[in-house]
Amino acid sequence: MSQIETIARDNHASQVVSITLGMGQLSGVEERLLKHAYPVASAGTIAEGAQLIIRSTPACVRCTTCGKESTVTPNHLVCGHCNDWHTELISGDELLLIQVELDTQDDFEPATGVMH
Numbered sequence: 001m002s003q004i005e006t007i008a009r010d011n012h013a014s015q016v017v018s019i020t021l022g023m024g025q026l027s028g029v030e031e032r033l034l035k036h037a038y039p040v041a042s043a044g045t046i047a048e049g050a051q052l053i054i055r056s057t058p059a060c061v062r063c064t065t066c067g068k069e070s071t072v073t074p075n076h077l078v079c080g081h082c083n084d085w086h087t088e089l090i091s092g093d094e095l096l097l098i099q100v101e102l103d104t105q106d107d108f109e110p111a112t113g114v115m116h
């Protein structure tokens with residue numbers, strides 16, 4: 001959340017419109033729980049009320065036998081080139097900030113008309 005606030009401040013944004021997160025298939029994070037926790041985490045910050053968009057990102061492994069990289073399904077971490085099981089995870093267990101959409105208009109007024 002502080003990362004988003006830094007981005008918003010650096011861009012002189014008046015409000016964060018939406019946040020796009022990349023959620024690795026092996027991250028163990030449930031999209032449902034994340035969306036549930038978001039309003040609490042963003043309350044009182046510039047990101048309050050922003051739309052949360054979650055994209056599932058595929059897991060990716062590097063084969064230690066042939067050295068090639070391939071995308072895999074979470075329960076089948078096998079090399080897509082030589083079918084070897086000796087692979088190491090490159091990505092798929094992380095939560096990434098993909099995009100932050102900002103409103104930078106100086107005369108922006110919230111549609112709800114809430115006074116701060």
Ligand SMILES: [Zn+2]
Nearest residue numbers: 063066079082
């Ligand atoms: Zn391989």
